[in-house]
Amino acid sequence: MRLYDIESPDQIRSLTIPQLNALAEDIRHFLIHSISKTGGHLSSNLGIVETTIAMHYVFHGPQDKMIFDVGHQAYVHKILTGRSTLFPTLRQLDGLSGFQKRKESVYDCWEAGHSSTSLSAALGYAAARDILHQDYNVVALIGDGAITSGMSMEALNDIGAQKRKMIIIFNDNNMSISKNHGGMEKRITSIRSSRVYRNVKQDVKGSLDHNKFGTETLKFMTAFRDRLKKGLIDAPLFEEFNLDYMGPVNGHNIAELIKVFETAKEHDGPIVVHVRTKKGKGYSFAEQDTVGKWHGVSPFNIATGQSLMKLPPNEKSWSQIISDALIQLAKKDPKIVAITPAMAQGSKLMKFAKMFPDRFFDCGIAEQHAITMACGMSLGGLHPFVSVYSSFLQRAYDQMNHDLARMNLPVVVGIDRAGLVGDDGETHQGVFDIAMLRSIPNLILSQPKDAKEAYDLIYTAFTSGKPFCIRYPRGQAMVPETITFDSIPIGSWTKKQFGLHPKGIIIAYGPDVERIEHTVQENEYEMIVVNARFFKPIDEHLLTSLLNLNLPIYVFETDVTIGGLSSAILEFQNQYKNKIHILGISDHFVEHGSIRALRKKEHIDLESLFKEIDAHE
Structure with missing residues (x-):
């Protein structure tokens, strides 16, 4: 199947396992060549090609919700949902986003650029589904780096408490969070994912769950199974959160992945599928990377692995x-x-x-x-x-x-x-x-x-x-040839005057200061250029002298203006001009005390308000 012919994941479900394996190799080849031209997140996507194919083979989006943590490992997902032709525009203005994007596709049910949000989002989806009496699967793919964050731990704790039906695919690229004894654990996973086991499990449950005796027998059998499993292998972290667990599974074996995902799909509550993958699989430079160099890359030479973005020597x-x-x-x-x-x-x-x-x-x-x-x-x-x-x-x-x-x-x-x-x-x-x-x-x-x-x-x-x-x-x-250090007065700004009779003042910060100075000088503007190198505290002495010049002031900031440098200047200007009188808590932490006493101390009581009014009548 040609990648450019894929318009939806439905098309891959008619493929045989050998055809799916061939598709995985085509996707891996496509990713390497495409990202070498545009840049992007390479290693993480090379590592989950087969896992993503198996996910879309077993689960049916957009009804089933598939969340990728973080969104930068969703490139394969984008290919399988009909977006391969857009990859030349990856991360460009009006082009394909490097993350899941809801407005980009109905298959993108969640957006994240920061890690560790998938489990909380998935639990939210599961709760909404259950409360609204809907029927769909919720699947969260999360990597080992993201799962160790505090937010993921909080989510796992709540998932174990709520016990809602959802599937967590733990993408473990050789950095396992728990010790395992491979042969025994694989054998248990093989048994649990076999069609015979699944059918017997459903039949036994269906037979026993209709009366009190059957219910008690079912509970005993479940507890016995869990004790047996824990006696054979070390209990992974997930079982400490009261979550069922399957794994580890070879994350590059599509047949095995499909079988295990089908089992997880039929599971009643939350279950973790532990998938072992090789980050950067299929590209030797990325496979050998141990420090994250190939996590996110600029355009590169495929043969040498060298970046095409070179900095000047100075x-x-x-x-x-x-x-x-x-x-x-x-x-x-x-x-x-x-x-x-x-x-x-x-x-x-x-x-x-x-x-x-x-x-x-x-x-x-x-x-x-x-x-x-x-x-x-x-x-x-x-x-x-x-x-x-x-x-x-x-x-x-x-x-x-x-x-x-x-x-x-x-x-x-x-x-x-x-x-x-x-x-x-x-x-x-x-x-x-x-x-x-x-x-x-x-x-x-x-x-x-x-x-x-x-x-x-x-x-x-x-x-x-x-x-x-x-x-x-x-x-x-x-950079200078040598590194030298000098102390800077905290809160101080600097200024340069161009021309004898400046007609305006430009206040800027960061690398733009030198660019502005160069442009002003080259075009012979008569201006004062200020380097506002401190946002807090600001240089009130210099700012006062600038305001006294009564010249137009142009604040050039490359960040949001609400609360930014211009806000700081306007706040000071208002205080300097004294036309608007502000009563509020000033720049300090408020200590303990009764609300009444604190309002009086901070001059935010009504008595202080009317004192201020009387003073300016």
């Missing part, structure tokens, strides 16, 4: 610039430690991990845990640096607020991939962190315009004794 990625500075500081300060929630490769911390193995912590996909662990390390006397992508930091808002800022702890947070990231779409655009963090007391929030300023900001952060956030974008910048 440029480095922003992640590398921050990592290099961190390493230099860590050489002199043995208390500096680095923490990442499963982003060591992307955040360029592998060299740090190699140089300081006892001071490097990859805590897995657990952003909340990463921030709070860093807080504990800080209180214990260490100097933690946490590297986390901007869009993933959203998950740790409570910890940033409650644990880090409220206790005013000296932890440095590197906010990687800040601003627009492009290809991965709305789930990954890092445009909310400024607005999210500006409202939190005690936090310092900054962004460098160039590599030298990045070095200076990270040095300032470690010497500040404060919760200090440094955001930096995807992309690269020119």
Whole structure:
């Protein structure tokens, strides 16, 4: 079957097992060649080709709900649901999304760019189905990295409590969460998935479930079966959550997968199917990858495995610039430690991990845990640096607020991939962190315009004794020949004047500052260009002097404006102009006390309101 002829999964159900195996090889070949041109998530999709084929063979979308955790491992799903012709547009404007997208296909029932949402979403679907008396299967495919997160553990706990019919396919690519004795466990899975066993099980249940004696006998037989199984093999983690379990199953054996999925489909409550796969299967460079280099890739040469995106020799990625500075500081300060929630490769911390193995912590996909662990390390006397992508930091808002800022702890947070990231779409655009963090007391929030300023900001952060956030974008910048460190006054901005009689003021931040300066100079604009390198605190002294010039001000920000830099400037301008009077809780944490006493202390009682009115009449 030609891939371009597939319009729906119904077409593959008439194929024989050899034909399905051939289809799997065609899909794998297609993915390698297509992604080599467009870039995208390679290894994870190569690893689940047969599993996805078996899912669509057994389950019938769009009625049956198939959720992929995370959505970036849904490429094979997209091919089988008629979207192979769109792959040349993958992750391009108005093209094929790199994740499941509800508006893109009726087969995409869930959207996720962040991991560990599938189990909660699947349980929600199952609850809705049962309450509305509908009939469909709910299937969640989740990888081992995603299943170790706190959210997945919470979902498993509730799934075990609610006992609703749903299927969890645990995609384990040689990183098993439980010890197993292969031969015995495979034998039990083989027995449970055999047609004879399934028919006998249904017949026995149907015969015994009609009277009290039969019900008690059925309960005894079920308990005996479970005790026998647990006596033969180690109980996996899932059984501790009161979930039935089958596996491990060879995730590249379509015949075996179909048989096991058919069994799981007939199961009454929640069941976990443990599938063993090889991440990157079919492409040797990806198969041999142990650090995640081939997880998400830019266009590459298939024969050599070399990326086609080469940086100039005098440029480095922003992640590398921050990592290099961190390493230099860590050489002199043995208390500096680095923490990442499963982003060591992307955040360029592998060299740090190699140089300081006892001071490097990859805590897995657990952003909340990463921030709070860093807080504990800080209180214990260490100097933690946490590297986390901007869009993933959203998950740790409570910890940033409650644990880090409220206790005013000296932890440095590197906010990687800040601003627009492009290809991965709305789930990954890092445009909310400024607005999210500006409202939190005690936090310092900054962004460098160039590599030298990045070095200076990270040095300032470690010497500040404060919760200090440094955001930096995807992309690269020119680097000096040597790394030197200078302290920067916290909250300070800088400005450059072009021309004797400036006609306006541009306030910007990050790499755009130098681009704006270049354009202004090249076109002989008479302007003042301001590098607003701190979002919190802002440079009120410089801003006051700028407002006094009575010139037009252009705030150029590449993140959301609500709550961003322009909001900070407008808030200050209003206070400076004094036309709108604001009564509210200012920039601090409110301590304990009665509501009445606290309202009076914070000047948000009615007496304070009318005092303010009387003072300005």
